[in-house]
Amino acid sequence: MYIAVTRTGGxxxxxxxxxxxxxxxxxxxxxxxxxRAALTASRSPAPSGAPxxxxxxxxxxxxxxxxxxxxxxxxxxxxxxxxLSQDKS
Amino acid sequence: MTEMRxxxxxxxxxxxxxxEQLARHEDPEVHxxxxxxxxxxxxxxxxRRLAIRSVVVPKPTLQxxxxxxxxxxxxxxxxGLPGIEVRAEGDRPSTDASVNRAYDGLGATFDFYLKAYGxxxxxGAGLPLHASVHYxxxxxxxxxxxSEMVFGDGDGxxxxxxxxxxxxxxxxxxxxxxxxxxxxxxxxQSGALNESVSDVxxxxxxxxxxxxxxxxxxxxxGEGLLETGVHGRALRSMKAPGxxxxxxxxxxxxxxxxxxxxxxxxxxxxxxxLNSGIPNHAFYLLATALGGYAWERAGRxxxxxxxxxxxxAGADFATFAQVTATAAQARYGxxxxxxxxxxxxxxxxxTPASHSSSVPHQSAAPxxxxxxxxx
Ligand SMILES: [Zn+2]
Numbered sequence: 500m501y502i503a504v505t506r507t508g509g510x511x512x513x514x515x516x517x518x519x520x521x522x523x524x525x526x527x528x529x530x531x532x533x534x535r536a537a538l539t540a541s542r543s544p545a546p547s548g549a550p551x552x553x554x555x556x557x558x559x560x561x562x563x564x565x566x567x568x569x570x571x572x573x574x575x576x577x578x579x580x581x582x583l584s585q586d587k588s
Numbered sequence: 589m590t591e592m593r594x595x596x597x598x599x600x601x602x603x604x605x606x607x608e609q610l611a612r613h614e615d616p617e618v619h620x621x622x623x624x625x626x627x628x629x630x631x632x633x634x635x636r637r638l639a640i641r642s643v644v645v646p647k648p649t650l651q652x653x654x655x656x657x658x659x660x661x662x663x664x665x666x667x668g669l670p671g672i673e674v675r676a677e678g679d680r681p682s683t684d685a686s687v688n689r690a691y692d693g694l695g696a697t698f699d700f701y702l703k704a705y706g707x708x709x710x711x712g713a714g715l716p717l718h719a720s721v722h723y724x725x726x727x728x729x730x731x732x733x734x735s736e737m738v739f740g741d742g743d744g745x746x747x748x749x750x751x752x753x754x755x756x757x758x759x760x761x762x763x764x765x766x767x768x769x770x771x772x773x774x775x776x777q778s779g780a781l782n783e784s785v786s787d788v789x790x791x792x793x794x795x796x797x798x799x800x801x802x803x804x805x806x807x808x809x810g811e812g813l814l815e816t817g818v819h820g821r822a823l824r825s826m827k828a829p830g831x832x833x834x835x836x837x838x839x840x841x842x843x844x845x846x847x848x849x850x851x852x853x854x855x856x857x858x859x860x861x862l863n864s865g866i867p868n869h870a871f872y873l874l875a876t877a878l879g880g881y882a883w884e885r886a887g888r889x890x891x892x893x894x895x896x897x898x899x900x901a902g903a904d905f906a907t908f909a910q911v912t913a914t915a916a917q918a919r920y921g922x923x924x925x926x927x928x929x930x931x932x933x934x935x936x937x938x939t940p941a942s943h944s945s946s947v948p949h950q951s952a953a954p955x956x957x958x959x960x961x962x963x
Contacts, residue, residue: 505855509729510756511747511810511823512861513838550763550774550782551731554856569667569733576667 500531503558504582510551517586518558530581534559536574555579652714656698659716660687663723663738670720670736686721686751690739693757694719700758700793701765704883705891710764712895717761721751730756732763745815746837752812753822758793759786759809770899777904779860784867788890791826792883802875802882808832826872829865845869847905847937866936867905874932878925885925889916909933909940 503518521527538559553568557575566575656677662684663671674687681688694717701707709715718736727740730750737760739750750756763786766772772782787809795805810823810832820833820841829843843865844850850866853859871890875882892915893899899911912933916926933940 507855508857508861510731510750510759510861511728512856514855549731549733550786551729551760552733553729 500527500534501558501560502530502534502578502582503556504579505556506553506579506583507556508552508554515583515586517583519582519585526581530578533574533578533581537572537578538562538564540572540574652708652712654702654708656695656709657714657716658691658694658698659718660691661718661720662687663720665722665725665741667724669723669733669738670718671722684721686739686741686749689749689751690719690721690737690757693751693754694737694761696754696797697758697761697793700789700796700883704792704796704887707765707895710761711768715764715768719757730760732760732767734767737761742813742815746818748813748815750813753794753810754797755787755790755794755809755811756813757790759790762786762789765789766894769895770893770903771901772899772903773901774857774860776858776860777863778902779857780863781867781903781905781908783860783864784871785890785894787824787826787864787868788871789887792887795881796883799881802879802886805882807872824861824865824868826865826868829869843868845936866938867908870909870932870936870938873935874928877928877931885920888919889925889929892919904941905938906941909938910942913940 500521501518502521504516506515519530521530524530537557549567549569555566555568555571555575557564557566557578571579658675658677659673660675660682661670661672662674663669674684675682675691681691698709698717701709709717719739720736721739721741723738723740726743728743728747728750730737730739732738737757742748742750763782766782766785772778772785774782790809791805791807794800795802806822807827808822808825811821813823814820814833818833818838819835820838822832824841824843825832829845830841832841832843834840842851842862844863845865846869847866851859851862853862856862871886874889875886878885889912893908893912896911896915896918898914900907903911909929913926913929916929920926930940
């Protein structure tokens with residue numbers, strides 16, 4: 500499973516992007532479960548939200564969802580953290 | 589009772605002005621749910637604007653108090669709001685430094701708007717100020733959710749606690765001031781203006797607290813927020829946009845200082861935190877040209893622009909520039925202030941819109957007018 504996360508907005512205005520492929524990873528099962536849960540819990544389309552709030556774009560295989568920070572589920576939050584922590588740059 | 593003359597089919601059942609009254613209610617059971625609804629309502633700005641403009645609010649019978657009504661909450665590293673109440677107005681300092689910094693920052697902001705412009709709190713009518721600290725886990729952000737301020741602790745590697753810089757607190761509360769006045773649409777150029785106005789007054793709040801002149805001020809936003817080891821002084825520089833940081837992990841500060849480098853992007857509502865560098869620098873040029881305390885003449889012109897009822901919610905830079913020139917003329921006549929305003933905009937490559945081509949429709953009601961939400 501391919502998973503990509505882009506975080507935009509926020510007071511700092513700094514965009515963060517990271518992606519991963521679950522195949523061959525020791526945590527593949529967990530990530531896949533989180534991604535499925537995140538997709539199920541998501542609402543769409545995303546509203547523009549509050550000033551300085553984060554926005555997320557999450558792509559899971561062919562499906563992309565957009566979320567305001569206030570509407571990210573627990574699973575979504577865990578997934579975002581796991582993917583963005585890949586970004587060591 | 590107040591009346592709704594018109595409403596939108598997409599609006600929430602309870603009109604925003606009522607929610608705002610409930611949000612000020614003393615009973616937490618009443619105000620919590622009202623504040624929650626207002627926060628959700630912030631996601632429906634168009635609806636909200638429509639409703640606010642169509643409402644007739646009676647004149648308040650009592651003058652709002654000249655002191656703030658602050659309440660601090662601890663979100664305890666969760667993302668539910670507001671969290672647990674930890675310090676109310678007049679309480680002794682907490683043992684938690686974040687709580688005390690936010691409490692003091694709300695006080696400095698209230699004090700600034702009252703002393704500099706005679707404004708009572710963010711809505712001009714004494715709205716109680718609420719803030720939640722310790723929001724989320726290692727959360728690298730602070731934001732205004734439509735009814736309160738929210739601060740994260742930072743991740744401890746790149747960012748420190750977002751309650752540290754006073755200008756961050758001032759920035760967030762100014763989003764509230766904008767919401768209750770020009771209500772600049774948070775997208776594209778009007779969104780960059782919304783951001784810039786928050787940076788301008790955020791910086792002025794710090795300058796006011798420190799009694800710094802335009803020449804002594806650092807004009808930095810987020811000064812002291814970056815952890816040691818990060819190459820940078822702050823997140824933004826109004827004096828020299830694009831120079832606040834240059835770090836292997838964060839990259840280089842991407843803010844433009846001139847229209848020649850305006851950033852076209854769909855990220856971040858059209859680059860609202862990037863292109864704000866252009867009006868930010870225009871304000872810096874004006875303030876340093878006039879000298880003295882920047883909140884006095886330069887800040888007054890910007891404040892009149894934001895709250896005077898002539899700035900459309902969808903204003904672009906050229907329209908905003910034109911309204912600042914009009915505001916300078918209205919307050920100070922055809923003198924050095926207006927000339928400095930025009931020179932400042934020229935310095936960032938913005939040509940003020942001509943009167944005939946400016947957006948003529950849907951200007952907000954001026955502050956103090958009967959139809960304004962703040963009465
Ligand atoms: Zn902002």
